[in-house]
Structures are given as structure tokens and as C-alpha cells.
Amino acid sequence: MGIKKFRTHYEEFELDLTPLLAIIMKLVPVLVISSSFLQLTQIETDLPQVVKQAIEDQNKNPDKLAKIKIIVDDSKTMNVVVTKDDATDTSSIPAKGDALNLEALNSKLVEIKKKNPSVFKIELAPSDSMSYSEIVTILDGSRKSNNSDEFIFVDPKTGKEVKTDFLFPEIVFNNIFQ
Amino acid sequence: MARRKRYTPEVNKKTALMVNVTSLTDMFTVILVFLLQTYNTSEVQLEPPPDLRMPTSQSEGVLTQGLEMTLSKESLSIGKEILAHVNGKDFNANDKDPKDPNFIPALFKSLEKVSKETTVKAVKDGQILLIADRELPYAVIKKVMYTASMAGFPQVKLITTSQ
Numbered sequence: 507m508g509i510k511k512f513r514t515h516y517e518e519f520e521l522d523l524t525p526l527l528a529i530i531m532k533l534v535p536v537l538v539i540s541s542s543f544l545q546l547t548q549i550e551t552d553l554p555q556v557v558k559q560a561i562e563d564q565n566k567n568p569d570k571l572a573k574i575k576i577i578v579d580d581s582k583t584m585n586v587v588v589t590k591d592d593a594t595d596t597s598s599i600p601a602k603g604d605a606l607n608l609e610a611l612n613s614k615l616v617e618i619k620k621k622n623p624s625v626f627k628i629e630l631a632p633s634d635s636m637s638y639s640e641i642v643t644i645l646d647g648s649r650k651s652n653n654s655d656e657f658i659f660v661d662p663k664t665g666k667e668v669k670t671d672f673l674f675p676e677i678v679f680n681n682i683f684q
Numbered sequence: 685m686a687r688r689k690r691y692t693p694e695v696n697k698k699t700a701l702m703v704n705v706t707s708l709t710d711m712f713t714v715i716l717v718f719l720l721q722t723y724n725t726s727e728v729q730l731e732p733p734p735d736l737r738m739p740t741s742q743s744e745g746v747l748t749q750g751l752e753m754t755l756s757k758e759s760l761s762i763g764k765e766i767l768a769h770v771n772g773k774d775f776n777a778n779d780k781d782p783k784d785p786n787f788i789p790a791l792f793k794s795l796e797k798v799s800k801e802t803t804v805k806a807v808k809d810g811q812i813l814l815i816a817d818r819e820l821p822y823a824v825i826k827k828v829m830y831t832a833s834m835a836g837f838p839q840v841k842l843i844t845t846s847q
Contacts, residue, residue, distance in 0.1 A: 523709045530712040537719035546730055546738075548745045548813065549842040634823035638816050639739035641825075642844055646742045682829050 549645055574618060574628040574674065576644065580635050582606050584644075586614055590622070606640055608647045612673075616651050619673050623659035626672065629680035648674045730843060732815050739818035741844035750811035750841055751798060755828060757817050760791060762798070767791050773821055786830045795835035810837040 572590035579585070582601035587594060599610045619625070628648060632641050650673055661668045728747040732738060736756045754761050760768040760775070767790040768779035781787040802808055812832055816825060829840055 523705045527705050527709050527712065530709070530716055534712060534715055534719065537716070537723060541719050541722045543722055544732075544845060546732075546747060547741060547743045547844055547846045548747055549741060549743045549844060632822045634821060634826070636822045637818065638820045638822065638825055639818035641822060642739040642741050642818075642842065645842075649743070679826070679829065682826055682833065 549642070571625050572618075572622045574622075574625060575631065575680065576611070576628060576648070577631045578606070578633050578636060578644070580633045582636075582640075584611055586611070586618070588618055588622075606643065608643055609652065611644070612647045612652045615648055615673050616653075616655055619651075619657055623657045624662075626674055627676040627678065628674040629678050631679070631681040645677055648677060728813075730813065730815065732843075736815065736817050737819070738815060738843060738845050740847050741842075742847055743844065744846065747813070747843070748811070748841065749804060749806035750813040750839075751795075751802075751807045751837070752813050752815065753828070753832075755814065755816040755820065755824065757820065760788070760828065762794055765794065767794055770820070770824060774823060775827060780827075786827050787834070788827055788831045791828065791831045792835050795832060795837055799836055809839070811839045811841065812837050813841050813843050815843045 572588050575587040575589075577585045577587065582605070584599040584606065586597045586599065588596075597614055599607050599614060601607060602610075615628075630641075630644065630648075632644070650671055654671060656669045656671050657673075658667050658669055660666070728749055730747065730752060733754060733756060736754065751762065755770070757770060757772050759766045759770055768788050769776045775788060779788060779790065781789050798807065799810075814825075814828065816828075832838070832840060
């Protein structure tokens with residue numbers, strides 16, 4: 507029978523960190539060179555397949571669904587025009603001080619989306635004096651609900667009901683040729 | 685008077701010098717985690733000019749390939765070639781077509797040339813990555829979009845910084 511040797515807890519266990527440190531020292535410069543500290547994104551992005559299908563369906567049958575247009579004038583008042591079956595409904599969202607009232611726009615778009623869940627495309631006509639950053643805020647506000655609302659629409663391919671958090675992800679500048 | 689001898693501790697020259705690297709390793713691990721987080725996995729690398737301030741967006745879209753176009757408060761350029769000059773609010777009068785003020789002839793010619801010479805599919809399909817200054821008015825951006833669509837580049841992707 508062998509004699510078991512017991513280690514006392516007083517013995518210190520020293521981990522050699524030198525190889526780990528050597529690896530980290532090599533990794534850090536590589537990552538410093540290849541890292542991008544400015545995170546860039548692009549606004550037109552890939553959409554879920556079902557939403558893409560619905561947009562294609564809307565493009566094929568433009569007269570079937572409601573047409574939504576946001577017209578912004580020089581005083582930063584946003585006019586949301588909804589045209590459906592020859593009937594036009596216009597809502598005016600006045601500016602909040604010197605800035606665009608984006609909260610009111612988002613609420614209005616949520617309301618329109620609830621009435622027209624299959625519509626994913628809107629037309630935007632900004633005024634010439636509007637800054638690029640203001641246009642980007644309108645694009646952001648039109649894309650998704652501020653309150654993370656979900657909308658149910660019928661998938662044109664399968665006929666099944668699908669939930670989505672997208673409001674109007676397809677935005678077209680409609681006054682470029684004017 | 686005899687001078688006092690300075691105290692020098694006795695050093696055992698046989699003992700090896702042990703450097704404790706634990707704290708250094710901790711620090712490097714934190715740096716490593718930070719760098720891994722900021723590591724860019726996108727296949728497209730854009731370098732906006734230092735004086736250009738892009739708008740901020742909630743969009744989380746990953747950059748895709750396309751023709752990189754820069755529109756600052758001073759100029760419009762593709763790569764390093766300056767095509768037109770901007771005075772902050774509009775293009776210079778001599779850069780615009782006298783018959784159609786929305787048309788930028790130099791941009792049109794350059795895009796036509798790129799379209800013929802490129803081998804990149806996204807550029808052939810008419811995709812532009814527009815890096816523009818956030819303070820520029822829509823009137824300037826509209827002229828770029830107008831000329832680009834005339835030249836067969838209808839897909840303009842707006843490049844922004846993430847929030």
C-alpha cells in the first residue's frame with residue numbers, strides 16, 4: 507500500500523502568467539490597428555423576408571394600398587397625407603419651437619400603421635432648407651415605433667398573420683425631380 | 685569630524701528578481717476585451733474626412749459595398765477627386781448646369797466613367813454610399829441624388845454614425 511501524501515493548504519500555488527501576457531501583447535497591437543472607433547451604419551438595411559415580400563407586393567400593386575406622404579415645409583411643419591380609394595386625409599404636425607415634432611409624427615405614423623398594417627412604404631418630401639441630420643431623424647422616426655409597438659399584417663405569400671415592429675422602413679424621396 | 689556612512693541595505697545577489705505580472709495581465713485583459721468589442725467585422729471600411737460630421741442614426745445596418753461619395757461643406761468628391769465645390773448652402777454656380785440647376789455635370793461624367801470601368805457588382809447595380817455633412821441642407825443632397833439617378837445610380841445609401 508502506498509502512502510498518501512497530503513498537501514498542506516499553507517503551500518502557495520503560483521500560476522505562470524508570462525505566456526498569457528505574451529499572447530495578449532501580440533493581440534493588442536493587431537486589434538488596435540484593425541479596430542474602428544467610429545461605428546458607421548447605413549440607413550437602408552436588410553429587412554425580414556416577410557416585410558420585403560410585402561414591400562414588393564406594394565410596389566407591384568401601388569393602387570391597392572394607401573399612399574402615405576410626409577411633406578415638410580420651411581417652418582418645419584409636417585403634413586402627413588394619406589390617400590386611399592380616391593379619399594385624402596391630411597394631418598398637420600406643427601414644429602415644436604424651432605425643431606421638428608418627432609414624437610407627434612411617430613404617434614401619427616403608429617395610428618396610420620394600425621389602420622394600414624400592410625403598407626410599409628412612405629414618400630418623403632423635405633423642404634430645401636432642411637438639414638441632413640433632420641432628415642435622418644425623420645427616417646429614424648418613420649422606421650420603428652418609439653414605444654416598441656407591434657403590428658399584425660397578412661403575409662402575401664402564405665396568407666398567415668405575421669407580427670412586425672416595423673412601421674414604414676421603405677422611404678422614398680419623392681421631390682428629387684421637382 | 686568623521687562623515688556618517690549612508691545606509692545601504694544588504695542585497696543577496698543569489699536571489700532571482702521576480703516581477704509580479706498579475707496586475708499587468710489584468711490591465712491587458714481589460715484592453716483586449718474593449719478592443720474586441722470595437723472590432724469592425726464589416727467588409728467595407730470607410731474613412732470619412734476628419735472635418736466632416738455625419739448625422740447620428742438609430743439604424744444598425746451593416747455597411748455594404750458601393751461607390752463611396754463624400755459631400756462636405758466645401759466639396760463633393762469621389763475618392764480623392766474633387767468634382768464640385770460647395771459654399772455651405774449650395775453648389776457653386778459654375779459647377780451647376782445653367783439649363784438645369786439641379787444637375788451637376790462633373791458628377792454625371794465621373795459616375796458614367798465609374799459605371800463603365802468598375803468590376804464591383806454593387807457599383808454596377810448603381811449603389812452609392814453617401815457620406816455627407818449633417819449640417820448640409822437638403823437642397824445640396826437633392827442635387828447629388830438627382831444627378832446620380834440620371835447617371836444610373838438610383839440606390840443611395842446614407843452613411844451615419846451609430847447612436
